[in-house]
Every structure is written in structure tokens, then in C-alpha cells.
Amino acid sequence: MVSSTAQPLIETHDLVKKFGSFTALNGVSLKVFPGEVHALLGDNGAGKSTLIKALSGVHQPTSGKIFVEGKETRFNSPRDASEVGIGTVYQDLALNALTSVTRNFFLGREMKFGKGPFGILKMNQMHDIAINEMAKIGIKIEDPEQPVGTMSGGQRQTLAIARAIYFGAKVLILDEPTSALGQLQQMEVLKTIKKVKQLGHIAIILITHNEIHARLVADRYTFISLGEVIGSGTSKDLKGDDIRRLMAGGAEVGDLAKELA
Amino acid sequence: MTLELSRQEADRHKPKGGLRAIISRPEIGPIGVMILLFGMLGYFSIPAAETTWNPFAGEGFNALGIRNNLRVISQLGIIALGAGLLIIAGEFDLSIGSMIGFAGACMAMTLRWGFSIIVPYLSFEGGAHLEFYTLFHIPDVSPSLAIFITLCFTLTFGWIQGFIIVRSGLPSFIVTLGGLFFLRGLTEVSLRSFNHRPDQSKGATTVTEIPDLKNLINLPGHGEMEREAAKYLPEADLISIVKGLPAETITKITERLEYTFQRVAGAKTDLMIAKGVKPLERALENALESNNEFMVKTIQEKITNFKIEAVVPKSVTDVDIARAYIDTISTVQPIADFFGGNILESIFDWLYFPIDWNTNNFGNQFAPGLYSCVMIWVILSLFCYIVLSKTQVGNWIYSTGGNLSAAQANGVPTNKVKISLFVFSAFCATLFATCQVFEVNTSDAAKGNLKELEAIAAAVIGGIVMTGGFGTVLGIIVGAFIFGLAKEAFFYIPGIDGSFYRVFLGFVIIASALLNENIRKRIMGNI
């Protein structure tokens, strides 16, 4: 499954992002392959979100290059990124809790009769697609008219992921998808991630602070600290201790554990 | 240990069927209040002497009552749609009232004095001073041109407000508050400075004596003239008009006039009987009190035998026919009639003759129809309903107000949505003003005062959440009904100050806002 010889779907080369005098990313290189979950780990403020915002067109990197399927690319807006197949599920999920599942699923890309923004929505067709797409990655929704606000956190994640995939995401970026959820729902999201991985053609970048979650689904790891890559490897190469140490930015968690005891 | 895992997340949503589905709709509270007000208006407006279970027997729901109530409701409804849609998208417009005043004044002035573009420039001949060069002047502005010119100003202003708000990120409250003062001031200033014509009192902030355009008719042999003027042409002229009419038309008009004259005569007779019998009835009461049996008997006899000669109906003359015919000639200004005239006239006609429901106490036809603004409101409501719940734009409006960053992340052009809705709000205010100007043929700088708050109140009562993202067009319609009905219903409650309707509305506004917030929280869940 893990094949370093294949072409990476997305690759960054020496990415630098400065906010004024503050260097959030200081030369990050990264390769992500299809059918793989790539865990992006690091402490708070390490620059993980900044990195994926550069990949999804929200931020423009100060210097460095981004390659999509081997071609160098520049994103001037999130639109550009989603056009080449980069789908981002943000921490806030970009959902409108007050409207229905279907309206959220198709938000901004509604199916309609006729051209122009006054086209009449193909509501029934959109209902069917939304339900089917969510079922494909493991969640059964009874009522597509249900407001998103009444769904569980796990269901919302699935909605956001299903939406990204349906609209052609080849690279799926998940920023802490399990952080706000309870145990059961966390597992639900991990199952969803596994299902997406099994589809085979999608590369997943997963940001998490949870080592166990990373070990459950990840195939490859990159560790970031203070804006730089401090380590990387496949799930085979890395042991639990390495992961824990690198996640904390290189500090010995064992020492910390002693201190705390 | 056994684990029961057959229960799924989806099982927690109890399927809503039948009554539950109806009760959980957000509009149900407001609809309840609306029905209550309908009942109040119906029953309280029944004259004290009558006892009936039919709420439609009262003054609130006679033909004229319906005509007047629906006018108030639909005028408010028009601007409530503009305000409501904007609030759903997360913004406010406090300039609606001033926009109404401005649009009315602009339209009235162009109708009255024409439209010109005047360029001021500095002249140095005989000392530096400002000169004015008239680029062009259109002396006779048609209703459609006046509406077009007004829309150019109001929509541009709406666009500017929206543009400033989305570009600067300032709260719309502040920007449109500025608009409120700016437009009201501009209206007063321009009215005062243009009202220098010899035929107007200097510096007045009203425009009067606009011809009654919706009643402009083309009378054969006389040219264009106002309907009322035509009716008072010399009798010889009127008679000669009848001569030219086909026999069929004359019979039809005559038939109807005979009916009217009969009804009028009948009403007069009834009135005279009532006048004659009333003192006798009072005397009878006295007699009953004093137990004077003889008197009771004689008075009772007098009452049963009370007779009065029935009033003889007037006979139909050619002049009557001519005047009735003039009423049926259609206007030469259909645009003015579209906004300021009446609708459903043939139905209201039929309700008078032969149905005899649309009849006032004097036997004449009560209401000529409904005000045109009702139709405008219905059309606009339908349009808004379709746009908000059935089109892509509707989804954009909801998401712009519900979660702005989510909408932007999904490629919704939220700035365009907001600006368009500011423009739409200005459009609604202009429609309101257009209907008013063509109805009453005057305008006043104070028109529309406080209307922005009424529009917002109606939207809130109808279930629009002030923080945006939630609400329906049906709700806005119901809100306008509640606001309009409350005033009338309280007016008819015996022995109560009419201003209590404001107290009531204040209560309803807060109650609705609490209810709306509750619904919103329930939907938002806890994340």
C-alpha cells in the first residue's frame, strides 16, 4: 500500500509562510500519496493549520513550491485549490447549522434547473445524492431536511467529508476532525476516514493531537515543531515512543511523565 | 455483560408525522396570534346591539373594513419583505423609512415639475459666482419614467450602503443609521429648494396638486381629462355621450342604476322608520317601568302600526347613465393605475349587484375594490417565497446570514448577496412609495417615518431571527398581518384607549424574539 515510488498527489517544497515578522512555516517539505492517510502532528502553534491553509489556497506562501500531481501550482483562492481537487474540512466544518443537510451538502454548488443564481433547485435529486454519498462512507441519514445543527458532531464531520469527496476532492484535508467529539463519535469519524482510504484514489492529510487516533489510521507521519519538519516516516518505521516524543516537539515525554509523577 | 448496540443515532430523531410536524413548524406561534387577532377584530367590531357568532358581521370585516385593513397590512408587508430577507442574510436596513420619504418626494416632484439635470459651474463674469447650466429638461414625465428615475436614485443609494458595509466591515446598523438621517435630510432640503414655483407655497415640504393620473381617461370628443372633471361636464355634453353608446351598454348601466336607486330609496325608508320608531320605543320602556298598562298597549299598537310612505326611487336619467359610463372607461395611464388604483373591481361590483353584501348604510356600493398595493404585495411575496426557498440564491441568503465564513469557504459570493439585498430593500421602499404617491397624488417629506422599525418588528414577529440565517417568507407575511391587524382590533375594543395596540405589539415583539431565539438554539444544538 505504501509506495514511495508512486507519484505523490500533492507535494510541498521548502514552504515558507511569514505573518509580518513572525515565521509560521520555515521551509516545510511534504509528500502525500493517494490511498494513504498522512498524519500531520505537532504541538499547539506548530504551524499545522497554517500549512494546510497554504495547501487549500487560504494563505499564499511567502516562498516555496506546491506541486499537484507533479505540476507546480499556485493558489490565489480556495476556489483555485478546490478546482484542482483539494478539499478541506476545516475545524469549524464550514457548515451552516441552521439549514438542512442537503442545503449544506450542496452549498455554493447547488444543482438547479436553468442557468444563473435564480435557477430553481433540484431539491429531490439533491436529497438523494446527499443521502447516498453519506451512506457510502458510513452514515445513514433518515431525513435530508434535518437541520445540520441537530446532527451529532460525527455526523457533521461525515457530511463535510462526503461533500468534499463528492465535489471531486482527490486530496482530503482534515484539521482535527475528532477534537470536539466524544469517544463513540471519534471512532465513527475514524471509521469514515478508513472508508475513504479504501476508496483508493484519495490522499488524506489528517491533523490530530491524538496519538492513538493517528496510529489507528495513519500510513505516514510528518512531525512539525515551531514551523519546521522535525521528523517523518511510515507507520512501520515509527514506534509509539518516537511518535509521542516527536509529537511533543522532540521533548522526552518519558521525562515529563516522571516529572508529573 | 451484554451490550445493546442496535440503537442508532438516527433513532434519536423521533419521526415527525401529522400534528407533531405542524406544531413544530416555526410559524405556528405567529399564526396562532394572527388567528386570535382576526377573531378579536371580528367580534369587537360587531355593533353592540347585535349578537352573532359570525365574526364577519362586524365593521372590521365589511367590504370597507377589508379594503382598509388589507391596505395597511400590505403596505407594511412590502417593506417587511425587504427588511426580512436582509435580516436573514445577517444585515439590517434602518434607512427604509427615509427611503420611502425620499422615493415619494422624488417621484412626486418629477411628476409635478418634470426632470432636469442642472450642472453648476463657476462663472467669472461680473465677479465669481455660481451659474447653473441646464443640461436637459423633460417637462412632462410619464408615470413609468418617474418610477424609473426614482429607482435609479434609490437603488443606487441602496447599493452604496451595501457596498460600504461589505467593504468596511462596519455594522449595517451604523451605516444605515447614517442613511436614515442623510436621506430624510436630503428629501427635506430638495423639497424646500425646489418648491419655489409660483403655484406652491414657498419652501413647503409637501408636493400637492399632482393630477389624478390613475383616473385620467380619454373621453371621445373631449380628449384626455380626469374622471371627476368628466362627470361634471355640462349636462348637454353628458347627454350627447349617451347618444353615442350602444344600446346594450345603456341597458346594462340602466339596470344597475335602477338597482342602486332602489337600494338607496330602501335604505332611506328604513332610516326614516328607525327614526320614527325610536322615540316610541323609548316611551314604551318608560311605560313598562311605570307599569302603566294602558300606555304600554297604546304605544305597542302605535309601533306595529307605524307606517311611513316608502321613499320613491329616483328615476334613471341620461346624465346618470353618462356618469356611470364615465366610471367604466379605462384609464389612459395603466402604470399609475397599476400602482395606485384598485383591483378586483368586478368582484366587488358583483358583491354589490346582485349579491348585496358590499352595500353601505345608504344603499350605495361600499368599496370599489382592493387597493393595488395588495396585488403588489402578493406578487412580491410570491417572488420572495420562490427565491428564498426554491432557488440557489435562497440558499446563499440563508448561509450568508447563518454562517458567513462557511458560506465564503464554499464559494458563495456573500458580498454580492448582501449588496443585492440592500438594493432589494431600497426597491421595496420605492414600491411602497410608488403605491402611495399614485393613490393619493401627494407626497410629503415626513412620509415613511418610523416605517423601518415597523418593518423590522413585523419580520421579528414573523419568526425572523435577528442574528440571521433563519426565517421564512410565510413568517414575514404573518408578521405583517399581526402588526396591521393589532391596530384595528384594538381600535374596536370598547372602552379602551386605541394606543393599547402598541403595548400589545411591544409584548408580542419581545415574546416572538424569545421564541425565535429558543427555536434557533434548539436547532443549533450545543456545538
Ligand SMILES: Nc1ncnc2c1ncn2[C@@H]1O[C@H](COP(=O)(O)OP(=O)(O)OP(=O)(O)O)[C@@H](O)[C@H]1O
Ligand atoms: N493569520 C495569522 N496572522 C498572524 N499569525 C498567525 C496567523 N495564523 C496563524 N498564526 C500564528 O502562526 C502560528 C501557527 O499557527 P497554526 O494555527 O498553524 O498552529 P497549529 O499547529 O494549527 O496549532 P493548533 O494545534 O493549536 O491548531 C501560531 O503561533 C499562530 O499564532
Ligand SMILES: [Mg+2]
Ligand atoms: Mg490548528
